[in-house]
Amino acid sequence: MxxxxxxxxxxxxxxxxxxxxxxxxxxxxxxxxxxxxxxxxxxxxxxxxxxxxxxxxxxxxxxxxxxxxxxxxxxxxxxxxxxxxxxxxxxxxxxxxxxxxAYDDLAGAVLRKLRDVAGQQAVDEFAHDRIAGLVAEVEPVESSGSVIATVQQIADALTAGGYSADTREVGAGVQICQHHCPVAHVASEFPELCEAETAMFTELLGTHVQRLATIANGDCVCTTHVPVHVTTDGGGQPAASDTPEGKVLR
Structure with missing residues (x-):
């Protein structure tokens, strides 16, 4: 905890x-x-x-x-x-x-003051910088060469940050599941924190992701769906490395 x-x-x-x-x-x-x-x-x-x-x-x-x-x-x-x-x-x-x-009231007060003094853009920048710091060591798809590899790195980084995250294969895609959110109470007032996460996932993965549920919104888990696009190995066959757990999607 x-x-x-x-x-x-x-x-x-x-x-x-x-x-x-x-x-x-x-x-x-x-x-x-x-x-x-x-x-x-x-x-x-x-x-x-x-x-x-x-x-x-x-x-x-x-x-x-x-x-x-x-x-x-x-x-x-x-x-x-x-x-x-x-x-x-x-x-x-x-x-x-x-x-x-313990620090929810303080964090909320600080963000409200930041918005009053510096405007909404300052809150947005803070939310962006916070998630950027959490996933700073994650390789984007361009570097990792695999959506799945980057998804797993994101989940590992979130877990290290207190989010208790794992991944799950769902159809022709994979989901990032965050079973805990240490800032859920603050995020319920400042959804910018959740929006910044979604935007960062999209940036790292190079594909549009969909936030299906959030703890801050009253759900039991934060769930983000990541589509996995099957590529070919040059011979017209799906490349297993581009699919969840190396499985060929048909």
Whole structure:
């Protein structure tokens, strides 16, 4: 969990008892890691799956968590095979709203003052410079030679910046999923922060991207769709390196 964000004890720790502390630990994991299965949570916290399920049921009853959409799985999770698919649990907007963002009020006040003193252009420039700093080490497509490679670098840079991002193949494209946003409360007032991200992704990827959802707008995850255009290898066959995970799109 980032240093500027803490759980509200009265909201997520249920008076500070052992159950409340475990519940807060579950929420903290979901903030930092994004959706997780009950088994993964139990392994990380060193408690029984049955115990985790009890806490998940309580958090669900309180409206703080929900089951991720059917078919969800994390890239590289290694889950699957026979049997009933595992459920992935994620924070709801209500659950995320119970987190204390210690510097939100200050950041909002600073941006409002910046706009009053220097105008809207100054806010736009600040938003651009902020995301540019986060992805400064990302290679644009012209350098990486692959949309997928650049997408993965963007996700890694966002994760390093506290956004808990991963990628997901969806049809003839790939999505960047940010499971946490350390500036969500500020971005709800200043959507310029989200707009600057989208513009930067477009610039790095050399293709128009579409923002499908944002945490700042009340969604459970920020999702950006990146189209992947299939090229040929010179012999008329699709080039696998231009497709998600090297797969040939047909």
């Amino acid at each position: 980032s240093g500027d964000e803490r759980l509200l004890p009265e909201q997520h720790t249920d008076g500070g008892g052992p159950d409340g502390q475990t519940r807060a630990a579950v929420v903290s994991l979901l903030v930092d890691e994004g959706p997780m299965t009950a088994g993964d949570i139990a392994e990380r916290l060193g408690i029984s799956p049955a115990g985790v399920r009890r806490h998940l049921e309580n958090l669900s009853a309180d409206g703080d968590i929900e089951v991720a959409p059917s078919g969800f799985s994390k890239a590289g999770s290694g889950r699957g095979g026979r049997g009933r698919p595992a459920k992935w649990f994620q924070l709801t907007p209500a659950g995320r709203g119970k987190l204390r963002h």
